[in-house]
Amino acid sequence: MPADIFPKFIGFAYAFIVIILLAYLWNKKLITRKKTIPILILSTLLGFLVFAPIAPHNFQSLILKDTARLGGPLIIATIGMAAMLLMTLIFGRIFCGHICPVGTVQELASLAPTPKFGRKLKRETISFRAIVFVIIIAAAYFYSYAVVDLFGIYEFFHLTAGILLIVFILIIIASAFFYRPFCRLICPYGTLLAIFSAYSVLGIQRGSECIKCGKCEKVCPVDEAKIGDMGAECYMCGRCLEVCPKSGAIWYGRPEKKERK
Numbered sequence: 001m002p003a004d005i006f007p008k009f010i011g012f013a014y015a016f017i018v019i020i021l022l023a024y025l026w027n028k029k030l031i032t033r034k035k036t037i038p039i040l041i042l043s044t045l046l047g048f049l050v051f052a053p054i055a056p057h058n059f060q061s062l063i064l065k066d067t068a069r070l071g072g073p074l075i076i077a078t079i080g081m082a083a084m085l086l087m088t089l090i091f092g093r094i095f096c097g098h099i100c101p102v103g104t105v106q107e108l109a110s111l112a113p114t115p116k117f118g119r120k121l122k123r124e125t126i127s128f129r130a131i132v133f134v135i136i137i138a139a140a141y142f143y144s145y146a147v148v149d150l151f152g153i154y155e156f157f158h159l160t161a162g163i164l165l166i167v168f169i170l171i172i173i174a175s176a177f178f179y180r181p182f183c184r185l186i187c188p189y190g191t192l193l194a195i196f197s198a199y200s201v202l203g204i205q206r207g208s209e210c211i212k213c214g215k216c217e218k219v220c221p222v223d224e225a226k227i228g229d230m231g232a233e234c235y236m237c238g239r240c241l242e243v244c245p246k247s248g249a250i251w252y253g254r255p256e257k258k259e260r261k
Contacts, residue, residue, distance in 0.1 A: 008071035011052030012080050015099045016087070018043075022098060023091045023202060026236070026252035033238030037111075040104040047101025047157040053084070054157065055100045056182075059189040060148040063140040069154075081189070088196040092203040092252075096183060096193055097236035102153055103183050107237065109175035110221065118178045122223040122233055125184040126194070133191040151186065179221035180235065198232035204240060207256035209249040216240035216250060 018039065025031035047054055052071065061069040062077050070077045084095055096103050110116075118125070132147075139145040152168030154160070174181045183190050197203070206216070206227060216225040219239040224231060236252075244250045 006050045008050055008052040011046055011050040011054075014043075014046060015053045015084065015095060018099055019087050019091055019094045022094050022236075023252075026238075027202070029251075033242050036098060036238065037108075039098050040108050043099050043104040044101050044108065047105070048159070051154075051157050053080075053095075053100060054102055054153060055081075055084070055095070055189040055193075056102060056148050056187045057153050060136065060140060060146055063137065064144060064146060085192060085196050088193050088200060090201050092200040092231065092236055093193055093197045093234060094236050096190055101157065102187070103180060103235070105172055106175040106180045106182060107235070109172050110179050112176040114176045116177060116179065116221065119221055120223050125222075126233070128185050129187070129191055132186055133188045136188045148186075148188070151182065183235070184222065184233070194232040197234065198230040200231065202253055203231045204234055204236065204250060204252050205255050206240075206250050207248065209246055211246050211249065213245060215243040215245065219243050 022031070022036070022039070046052075052058065058070060058077065059081060062074065062081060065074055067074060088095060097107070098104060136147045139147045150164065150167070151171065152162075152164035152166070155162055155165040156168040171182050206225070210227070216239075217223075219225075219242070221237065221239065222233040222235065223229075224233045225240045240250055241252070
């Protein structure tokens, strides 16, 4: 199978390197949304060549203690996924946005010039994903049932024909109209990453230089650009940075320091 060409640790090593690299480039304003497209393509290709780091599938395999699909010992997989949570706590959801092949293939599909829907459904999508998270955990823990397998991730990246392959292809097509449907509605690991991202040290910030033109809010595909938003659902797509007309109003880094009165 194509996804068995390279050892899985290559995918995790790639994730750590790219997270640090992109965090540096965003912070130094040396990269733009369009310049990240090659990284999105490369990350997607790694899904076919390594099948890692495909977070939702690996997270479920970890719960099921399926070492065959994890491609290594449970302790190594646990440390790897825990480390990714820590990286998100520091750098934000760069992993979801630019590294996980399940997310990057949806991100690429979202670039299609099609009508977009569901941008204002942040509360609804978070609530739905939380319910799905409980179902996935319960099904795996009590019944050893792999709910995530029903969405055809494995079949897609292993180029295996069948109904489940069609399911994931439909998800990709839907991504052209509804931003990252799997990430926002299903992904169990994304549920955990969102919590850590809400309290991340670094992230896309909106400061006092903001002129409140509303352009960032209009282009944000997950309604996470408003003043006061915590950034839990921010996938670091960079659309807000791209349209902001005021220098210094939006940036990637630490929050703005407030002066003491």
